[in-house]
Amino acid sequence: MAKGQSRIVGILKKYEADLLNDWLGELKASGADSDGRISETELRNQATEFISQLREATQSGNLDNIGTAEWQAVRDFLDGISRSRVAQGFRSDQTAGFIFSVKKPLFTRLRKELGSDADGLAEETWVATELLDKLAMHTVHSFQKTREDVIRRQQEELLELSTPVxxxxxxxxxxxxxxxxxxxxxxxxxxxxxxxxxxxxxxxxxxxxxxxxxxxxxxxxxxxxxxxxxxxxxxxxxxxxxxxxxxxxxxxxxxxxxxxxxxxxxxxxxxxxxxxxxxxxxxxxx
Amino acid sequence: MSVIKSDVLPIRSEQDIVLARQAVRKLTQELTFSIVDQTKFVTAASELARNTLIYGGGGDLYWEVILDGGRKGLKLSFKDEGPGIPDLKQAMTDGWTSGHGLGMGLSGSKRLVNDFEIESTPGKGTRVTITRWK
Amino acid sequence: MDRIPILQMGKFLLVTIQVDLHDRLALTLQDDLTAKIEKTNAKGVLIDISSLEIVDSFIGRMIANTSSMARILDAKTVVVGMQPAVAITLVELGLTLTGVQTALNVERGMHLLRTSLADKEADDVCDQV
CATH class of the missing domain: 3.30.750.24 (STAS domain)
Known part of the structure; x- marks a missing residue:
């Protein structure tokens, strides 16, 4: 961030409640809670938690490397989400969709704030896209790993089950x-x-x-x-x-x-x- | 793939076959192979060491403990400078033998290991390489 | 050169292989056993391989041949105590030791030898009558 702090940091602070509402709207529209596998309250809690974690992490000014210590809490939170999504029987694309659907609300706010500055808008949008893609990727990776762990454990259990002499x-x-x-x-x-x-x-x-x-x-x-x-x-x-x-x-x-x-x-x-x-x-x- | 440790053992007498078996047994134990996997690999080593001695006129056993993508394995190469095998396909057939054996040495050993490679040039010698992964 | 001891128990011979057999030792054992069967007029041979950690095709062949030779010399052979890992390996290797009688342990092996000797003696009596 050569030009100082990204505007995203400010937007997350300023529009936290609006972002959350829009995001939940997006999630609802995409049918994230439609089949009753996850309750609206739970989804709301997770979204609230994520927005606030994201706000905390972006304070550091580091918006391009999510592998650092500032992002530890976000990563842990996403690992938790992945585990619960696996347990609830969601698919990997649905799990990634949870993060992707925050894009539209965030981009809308960016356009609102930076409407006249086309270059700035393009740049901030790019930063936001990259960041959210990385977070979604981390989530999918973690989702996959959890699934693999489950499969491995089941295989082991099956092997034990299969030898009753x-x-x-x-x-x-x-x-x-x-x-x-x-x-x-x-x-x-x-x-x-x-x-x-x-x-x-x-x-x-x-x-x-x-x-x-x-x-x-x-x-x-x-x-x-x-x-x-x-x-x-x-x-x-x-x-x-x-x-x-x-x-x-x-x-x-x-x-x-x-x-x-x-x-x-x-x-x-x-x-x-x-x-x-x-x-x-x-x-x-x- | 990286080599953790390696060494060479001579295969020049019947006693060497026994020593090779014992060395391979010790390595499989260090790698904590299951008792069945240990037995299979040591048996394959014994068959191939005997081939090296009897058909190859003696040679060497090169062993390597290897690491490949997180899994450990034991790789053995039996090398001789004997007459070589003219027809590899025939030599790998169950029951075929050039000597007085049962003809289970090569084909049988192949079934006891994970990877099996054989190269032979008539007049130059033979090299059989076997690997078992943990 | 060392040898594998062969014990005599009445009409039976008992061999316990406890060392890692090298090829010549295996062949010496074959020679010693056949000689001893003839000398003692033994009717049964029990080979205990429970301490053997591997049986490769050479040792397998020695065992199968010894059993056939003993049969010709009118003695029955029972191989006892093969370890599970050894059995699995032999099968994978393609050696099934056809014609070789096996038993789980020395006790069962001796039982087999005794019953077959009793059957045989009964037969021999019939033959004489």
Whole structure:
């Protein structure tokens, strides 16, 4: 700012209330609160907070680098907005739109103040545009990061969820698989099953795939590898819950499940496992 | 991509294969690879070191701990100045062997690592490079 | 040169591999085992590999070959205690040790050997009658 302080600083101070009202008008017009994901009061509070933070930050005279200490509070505030927008299920463009919609009210005030000075108006408009674009970009970036964090956390939770190796009987373990299997997940599932076999000294493992919607070549091969690894360790494996469509797919894919014991459901598999372990079940007479 | 540390190990005797395995194991432990990833990588190293010794007539193992875009990895290069491999495509096929092995050395090792590269010039030698990322 | 000790327990031989096997040591073990089967007229061999951190194609082949040789010499081989990471790696490598009998631990392995010996003796009796 060679010519001293930007007029934006003054405008933010002078027209704070007007700007806020116009901005809220813009937000309403764009339908920011129309589907009830965010209440009018909340939107108003956020807008009020942002205008006042912006006013504070611009006092420093630094309007072109939002990475500095003066802008810390604004950045933190925008990070907070992004997090809450993610939680409320907004899209990234809607989140950026929150900042962009302050442009029109601000430019209107600039024109009002600088109407006759065309050069000054152009310059100030440019400064304002750049500043708001940077702030919007920061918001979107933060929005994205929050989303990525959510995805990563969910992936981790899913991986933990996906490996419940349960003991069905002395020497019999079961792994009820649920959901789509990919390489990474199958590897973790496989490792935890094999480890449990060693830890418990179980000689029979049942992999139940009732909850697996589809089986492609890769998944079928993973299953086959798991069965082979279990055999190498000296235990046996039964696959149960293969649905008709999956049986068809496996045959069409040409995956050879020859030599792998398969059973229609978990109950049949358990019954076979018990028989192999030397147990017999009888119904006591009432 | 930057190299954090590196060294060279000779592969000239059967004992060297064991030493190479142990060195690679130690590096994978330092990089905190999972026990399965450690085992896979050490096994691949063992296969390739044996190839270097038996088919390449001995050579060297160059190892590097590398950093690429925030992820760490271990890169091994097995280099020999032996007769080379005339038909790489054939050599990479499961079950094909020029010696007395099971023919699982090259194709099998490839499945145990993340990146696998092989260059060979008949009469000049062979270099196999494998990488596993953390 | 060092050797892997082979213990005799009645009609069975017991080998525990605890060192990182180099290739010649693996081959020596194969020679020693087959010689000892013949000498002791052993009917079963138990190879404990629970301390082995890796099994590559060379060691895998030695194990498979030893098992086949023992079979020809009328002894049954059981390999016990393979670590999960080793099993996963072997499968990925493409080695499934076809024809090699495995068990989770020494106890289960011994049980397998005893039952198969009992079955065999019963068969032999039938043959004589």
């Amino acid at each position: 349960v003991k069905l009987w002395e020497g019999v373990l079961a792994l009820p698989m649920i959901g789509t299997l990919d390489s990474a997940r199958t590897q973790i599932v496989m490792e935890s099953l094999l480890q449990r076999i060693v830890d418990t000294g179980s000689e029979i493992a049942i992999i139940d795939i009732t909850g697996v919607p589809t089986v492609d070549t890769l998944v079928a091969q993973h299953l086959l590898k798991t069965v082979t690894a279990i055999r190498l360790m000296g235990a046996d494996c039964i696959i149960s819950g293969i649905r008709p469509q999956i049986a068809q797919t496996i045959v069409h894919l040409g995956v050879d499940l020859e030599g792998v014991t398969t059973k229609a459901n978990l109950a049949d598999a358990l019954s076979l496992a018990l028989k192999r372990s030397g147990f017999s079940i009888t119904k006591s007479k009432a």
